[in-house]
């Protein structure tokens with residue numbers, strides 16, 4: 357039995373595309389037929405996380421993309437993540453269910469402006485957070501993620517000046533942790549910068565036993581209240597292994613799905629943003645849906661394509677990160 361898709365983006369195929377009633381089974385069948393692997397970020401909808409072969413943060417996802425034997429990589433995340441998979445796998449088809457799934461942080465670092473910024477600091481090594489476009493990666497010396505940023509900066513000789521881009525909050529956190537004086541690009545993530553310190557304090561007063569766990573992309577005013585700061589994977593492990601029972605989670609709400617699975621007996625409270633919503637979801641990540649995933653696999657589009665010279669230049673700093681993270 358089939359249903360008809362009534363709403364689609366310009367990147368989706370025609371509106372007459374018919375959807376099977378059981379999308380989960382249909383996606384599993386297509387995956388086998390295509391020899392595909394489905395990689396999903398923690399910030400995806402729970403349904404998408406549940407159909408993935410691997411769920412992780414940016415470091416884990418790029419490691420998986422680098423090592424997969426599958427012929428097709430279906431990426432459930434945002435554009436720069438799928439682009440990273442393509443940089444690592446030029447011979448493979450990389451599909452992203454919605455090509456409009458962008459990132460405010462990546463967009464906050466336009467290549468021409470970054471090139472001018474870099475030219476003002478010619479002696480500096482450029483370490484870029486993986487949340488940037490392929491063009492910015494191509495201008496970088498080393499890529500990092502929130503999981504390995506501190507360790508990577510610690511591996512650089514102390515007398516080597518460093519530019520850190522594009523996230524200023526992660527950069528500030530890394531500077532604090534390493535004691536290094538980093539030159540920061542002033543980019544931010546629209547999700548992590550809008551957590552409200554005032555609402556967080558009120559929430560903590562209501563739940564005094566709860567520990568606050570936060571992602572380093574949050575603003576310093578929020579991070580100063582955190583009991584533990586870490587990447588999404590680090591926060592997940594912390595909640596799972598901690599003796600405490602209650603946690604206020606200050607990052608994109610999608611991570612709660614895996615936290616609930618890993619620690620079903622714990623109380624997880626999403627921190628509120630500074631707007632009318634009770635929780636904080638990334639609108640870019642949420643553009644991917646189960647329906648679009650099915651259609652992308654069925655039609656083998658939208659597909660990530662890259663200029664080969666940009667791909668080759670962007671590959672070097674990613675490989676450097678993977679080497680330095682072993």
Ligand code: SF4
Pocket residue numbers: 399434458459460461462487545546547548608638639640641
């Ligand atoms: S959560 Fe922030 S950094 Fe991640 S994709 Fe969304 S806008 Fe970009």
